[in-house]
Amino acid sequence: MKENKEESYMGESFLVQSYLLHGERHLAGVGRSGSHEILPMILGCLEACPVAKLDDRTVRSDKNFVSSQSSSLVQWPVKSSLKQRERFQKMETLKGFRGNLWKFLAFFPFFVLLLALGIIKAALVGPAVFLLVSFGNSAVIIGLWPMHVIWTYYCIARTRKFGLFMKSLLFIILIIPLSLWLLIGMLGSMLTGIGYGFFWPLMATFEAIAEGVENKFVRCFKDGTWDTVLGGCTIVCDFTDVLFHSYFSVMDSLLDSISESPKEIRVTQIPTCTLAGILGVLIDVPVISIIVIYKAPFMLLRGWQRLIQDLIGSEGPFLETVCVPFAGLSILLWPVAVCLCTLAGIISSFFLGCYAAAVAYEEGSTKRGILYAVAIVSIFDEYTNDLLYLREGSCFPRPEYHKTVDSSLLLCPIKKVQEKPEAIQTKRPPVRTPSKKWQELKPVVIWDNFFQACEDTGKELLRGRAFGIEDLEAWQHSKNQIINIGIPAYVFLLCFLRSIKSGSEGFLMRNNVELTSVNRPEGRVFEWMFEPMSVMKEQIKSLNLLETEELYLYKLTLYCGDMKLVEAWKNGGVSPNNEIRMAQLQAISRRLHGLCLTISRLPTFRRRYHDVVKALVLEAKRSAKLTQDLAGSNEDIEAVL
Secondary structure, X not given: OHHHHHHHHHHHHHHHHHHHHHHHHHHHHHOHHHHHHHHHHHHHHHHHOOOOEOOOEEEEOOOOEEEEOOOOOEOOOOOOHHHHHHHHHHHHHHXXXXXXXXXXXXXXXXXHHHHHHHHHHHHHHHHHHHHHHHHHHHHHHHHHHHHHHHHHHHHHHHOOOEOHHHHHHHHHHOHHHHHHHHHHHHHHHHHHHHHHHHHHHHHHHHHOOOOOOXXXXXXXXXXXXXXXXXXXXXXXXXXXXXXXXXXXXXXXXXXXXXXXXXXXXXXXXXXXXXXXXXXXXXXXXXXXXXXXXXXXXXXXXXXXXXXHHHHHHOOHHHOOHHHHHHHHXXXXXXXXXXXXXXXXXXXXXXHHHHHHHHHHHHHOOHHHHHHHHHHHHHHHHHHHHHHOXXXXXXXXXXXXXXXXXXXXXXXXXXXXXXXXXXXXHOOOOOOOOOOOOXXXXXXXXXXXXXXXXXXXXXXXXXXXXXXXHHHHHHHOOOOOHHHHHHHHHHHHHHHHHHHHHHOOOOEEOOOOOEEOOOOOXXXXXXXXXXXXXXXXXXXXXXXXXXXXXXXXXXXXXXXXXXXXXHHHOOOOOOXXXXXXHHHHHHHHHHHHHHHHHHHOOOOOHHHHHHHHHHHHHHHHHHHHXXXXXXXXXXHXXXXXX
């Protein structure tokens, strides 16, 4: 009788296996759309067959999805399937825990040795880097501070963007940040020197044993020593560029701003706005402080729970080898982080309360400012609940403090998906199947491609005599917009038109690497840049430019609207006769210039772009020397003849 049962089970299992294999072939032939035809047959067989679990085979009827990894079947009778399944899951959990525990114990001695080596290198290199960064940045801050004060007040006095009362208010308010800048800047420089000088050698020690690194033993001792010192010099150089070139770029844009109606402050509303700000502080500071202190224990326990789970499962911050020492240290220092977050929440409550004055001024009502002070408590409570995975919503009231709800005034602006371009609609795919994995591009790849494109495009324009070596030399003194803004804007326009012509949903770069909303890097800079770039691309696409109009747009973009240079350079572009069309092209070029002007103020841009300009100068000198040699040879030939 038992033999007959076993034969019956084997026959039914073979039948199920045949149906599954047939279903796979059917799905491979007709695709996902035809899966509803074969799945009922497979599921009906599974219901009739006393097989409770398939080894590495899952049939999901709710999503019409069949995934297979092997064809072997484990036969469990229906009556005892639940107990055996629970026992199997416990065994798998125990095996996974034992495996992770063994990996941890095997890695622990190497971890201790690498940690000790990193601490020794940090002790040797850290003090020198700390002195370099802290004293270098502090010297730059102190040296440029008088010029910053004088030039800031001069630009505010000369600008046409603000009215008389607004300028007077700015003169009074700016005394506080300009006075605190020395203390905050020097303190930040010291913290930067400590963090970079002592933690970077430690990280470099663990990065030396990562996969793909050659000669790991030597790299463990070498990495994080001299390169840390060079990195400290780079930090000082980038900081100097920000305080000098980026600062003057912002001030120049303030001087050059042309506003039809200067921004003026309504003096009569100052007393009521001040009252709203005081009441906002009195409401928000105590209530938000109580909320923060009440939720601090939840943050402590939830954080410890998450970090320990990641430690056991080698996930999260413990996924990368280089992050293991810092992730382990975060478990010990998590109470300190909770205390700092609590202190930051209490301090932020003061500024949230003060913002009630701005709301009262914007809405023209003291009542609206007080309603904001009440509503921000509910928003803060709901935000912290989401952050700590507590219950949704808030027990505090949230009154409406805007007269008319505008999407631009909301804390999280609501955007209609139907009105957005196709490239922006999908932020991240909900499901990533094994057959189609999206690999996120690294920021360094995008920036390297951008600067290489600037160099290649600059050489092409140099050969086309779009600009000369005198423009390159003027850029070093921040006196030439063609090199600083025109070439990067030209590169962006090339990328937009290349992407449009190729039918790309995102942006097709020069090396055929496509940047889309799916594989773009995470980070505020790329989040801020991607959507405006997508909007500009869609605007250019909707214009359906002719070839002559494209070439003319290139000239407008390169020369930053200088019509004399635009007319002088003959690249085949012709200005459109339609005034509306001309205004559209000028608007596109101005948006490109604004985007590139903001990018040029980033900390690392000036240093990286200096290498591009240096390569262009060498190319210009080489071309000039070649031209002189050709001219000299022609003169010699004429003399001989």
